[in-house]
Amino acid sequence: MLMNAADYRESLRRYNPRVFVNGKRIDSVADEPLLKPGIAGVGVSYDFAQLPQHAALMAARQGTSGKIVNRMLHIDESSTDLLYKLEAVRLVCQESGCAQRYLAHDALNGILQATKRCDDAHGTDYHQRFLAYLHRVQDEDLALGIAMTDAKGDRSKHPGEQANPDVYVHVKERRPDGIIIRGTKAIVTGAPYMHEFLVMPCRTMTKEDADFAVCCAVPVDAPGVTIVAKPAGRPGEAAAKFSAKYGQSVGVVIFDDVFVPHERVFLDGETEEGGYLTTSYATHHRHSCIGARAGFGDLLIGAGALMIEANGLDPDRHGHIRDSMVDLIKIVEGFFACGVAASVYCMKDASGSVMPDTVFANVGKLLMSTQIYDMHRLAHQVSGGLVVALPGPDEDHNPETAASLAAVLGGRANVPSAQRAEVARFMEDLTASHQAGWYSVISLHGGGSPEAMKREIWRNYPVTDRVALVERLLDRDVLDRGQRVSKQPGRCCATGCEVPELPAAAE
Numbered sequence: 001m002l003m004n005a006a007d008y009r010e011s012l013r014r015y016n017p018r019v020f021v022n023g024k025r026i027d028s029v030a031d032e033p034l035l036k037p038g039i040a041g042v043g044v045s046y047d048f049a050q051l052p053q054h055a056a057l058m059a060a061r062q063g064t065s066g067k068i069v070n071r072m073l074h075i076d077e078s079s080t081d082l083l084y085k086l087e088a089v090r091l092v093c094q095e096s097g098c099a100q101r102y103l104a105h106d107a108l109n110g111i112l113q114a115t116k117r118c119d120d121a122h123g124t125d126y127h128q129r130f131l132a133y134l135h136r137v138q139d140e141d142l143a144l145g146i147a148m149t150d151a152k153g154d155r156s157k158h159p160g161e162q163a164n165p166d167v168y169v170h171v172k173e174r175r176p177d178g179i180i181i182r183g184t185k186a187i188v189t190g191a192p193y194m195h196e197f198l199v200m201p202c203r204t205m206t207k208e209d210a211d212f213a214v215c216c217a218v219p220v221d222a223p224g225v226t227i228v229a230k231p232a233g234r235p236g237e238a239a240a241k242f243s244a245k246y247g248q249s250v251g252v253v254i255f256d257d258v259f260v261p262h263e264r265v266f267l268d269g270e271t272e273e274g275g276y277l278t279t280s281y282a283t284h285h286r287h288s289c290i291g292a293r294a295g296f297g298d299l300l301i302g303a304g305a306l307m308i309e310a311n312g313l314d315p316d317r318h319g320h321i322r323d324s325m326v327d328l329i330k331i332v333e334g335f336f337a338c339g340v341a342a343s344v345y346c347m348k349d350a351s352g353s354v355m356p357d358t359v360f361a362n363v364g365k366l367l368m369s370t371q372i373y374d375m376h377r378l379a380h381q382v383s384g385g386l387v388v389a390l391p392g393p394d395e396d397h398n399p400e401t402a403a404s405l406a407a408v409l410g411g412r413a414n415v416p417s418a419q420r421a422e423v424a425r426f427m428e429d430l431t432a433s434h435q436a437g438w439y440s441v442i443s444l445h446g447g448g449s450p451e452a453m454k455r456e457i458w459r460n461y462p463v464t465d466r467v468a469l470v471e472r473l474l475d476r477d478v479l480d481r482g483q484r485v486s487k488q489p490g491r492c493c494a495t496g497c498e499v500p501e502l503p504a505a506a507e
């Protein structure tokens with residue numbers, strides 16, 4: 001059954017995870033003020049699925065069960081599903097900055113593909129196990145933390161070569177009824193207030209790394225799990241106009257000999273499929289990141305327009321202000337358009353699901369991850385220095401300074417100075433606070449560092465087709481076109497799995 005935000009918060013009381021924040025053990029996650037903005041952010045994804053105006057985007061029919069599920073837990077079956085998911089992620093992130101749950105969508109879709117591929121190659125039975133798990137997660141409308149990024153230790157070494165094997169999560173022991181895992185996942189968004197973790201490998205592996213190629217589901221309070229997390233957003237800070245209400249915690253998750261029964265294990269030692277899971281999850285996730293940061297861009301565009309108005313300026317009359325706003329819009333809608341293209345040119349998978357086009361998903365994420373810094377610059381450009389220079393909220397009530405500050409820190413006559421101050425603090429929160437840094441770094445590294453995207457773009461882009469085009473134009477059709485493989489090495493097939501139909505000519 002679909003939960004709302006209040007149900008979700010209450011449901012956290014059924015769990016008793018071992019959580020530390022700022023060096024202190026948390027007694028009750030549901031009641032902890034330091035985690036409140038994160039629970040509220042995740043709550044948006046629950047509440048919006050129940051609002052009639054958002055239901056079409058935020059809920060979907062699951063093909064394998066016929067049931068209505070939250071979009072954030074749905075398996076995509078068509079390019080329309082991908083477009084709706086993209087829009088849904090933008091919607092929840094407009095409201096919350098980051099609602100976390102699209103990571104679960106991306107992991108569930110990636111695991112579905114990898115388990116099917118593994119069963120087809122090795123005769124295992126992971127896919128049916130996973131489908132049973134998926135349906136339970138959807139029926140109970142769970143929040144899933146994505147435990148993929150290992151601590152990794154020395155980056156130049158493979159998992160099996162590390163001095164301390166616990167910098168990667170690995171299988172320590174195989175028992176008749178399940179496996180024992182240990183190791184560390186270093187960055188898990190929303191970790192303290194999830195119901196379960198999906199543990200997944202974070203890189204391609206060699207045969208020697210088989211014990212590290214593990215994918216499984218673990219309840220947050222399974223014996224041996226410890227979560228060491230940061231506060232969510234900027235709880236309790238009066239100046240934090242947005243992130244005192246919404247913001248995500250990130251946590252280190254330590255697995256100290258955790259038992260996982262077989263029905264919750266979806267890969268165990270299959271290194272090739274482990275690598276495939278990493279890249280298929282990454283493609284889904286980069287597509288979602290595009291939607292997420294478009295929602296963040298919407299907040300900057302809106303706050304920028306309000307700041308300009310409060311400053312007494314008019315973009316129609318002041319060309320450089322309009323240009324900065326148009327540049328901001330160009331960046332946001334430019335990378336979002338790549339998300340749309342990735343949805344339209346999706347590829348069908350043997351599991352029955354669809355995956356966003358790899359090149360467009362990676363190009364969009366790459367544009368977003370580097371241009372996030374330009375987004376902040378443009379927002380600062382139109383706003384002025386007040387966003388960091390404005391005295392703190394305590395001054396608003398200081399009888400000795402409040403009136404004189406209000407008299408001189410106003411802008412346009414019909415915009416109260418208190419309103420200008422509110423927008424300036426909102427802008428500071430999103431672009432110049434430590435929470436603003438969080439949005440920059442998640443944009444840059446979340447879903448993989450820029451190098452990971454560049455590798456995928458180069459691996460998948462049909463450069464040889466472009467070469468053939470130029471050779472033909474040069475009248476040098478020297479290659480055997482019948483045997484040409486049009487993709488880079490490592491690509492599954494020559495043409496892509498779903499070639500879009502050309503529009504029919506008008507009758």
Ligand SMILES: Cc1cc2nc3c(=O)[nH]c(=O)nc-3n(C[C@H](O)[C@H](O)[C@H](O)COP(=O)(O)OP(=O)(O)OC[C@H]3O[C@@H](n4cnc5c(N)ncnc54)[C@H](O)[C@@H]3O)c2cc1C
Nearest residue numbers: 146147148149155187188189441442445446447448449451
């Ligand atoms: C706010 C935030 C939230 C996140 N949430 C989640 C989450 O919920 N779940 C999750 O699993 N992950 C999450 N991530 C992790 C994210 O996927 C990683 O940050 C990303 O994959 C990069 O890994 P890293 O941080 O370990 O950086 P590193 O891998 O250390 O990368 C640092 C730099 O070193 C380079 N580098 C690394 N290894 C090599 C190498 N072998 N050779 C050459 N260059 C190398 C990289 O290209 C990069 O430029 C989150 C990240 C952030 C910032």
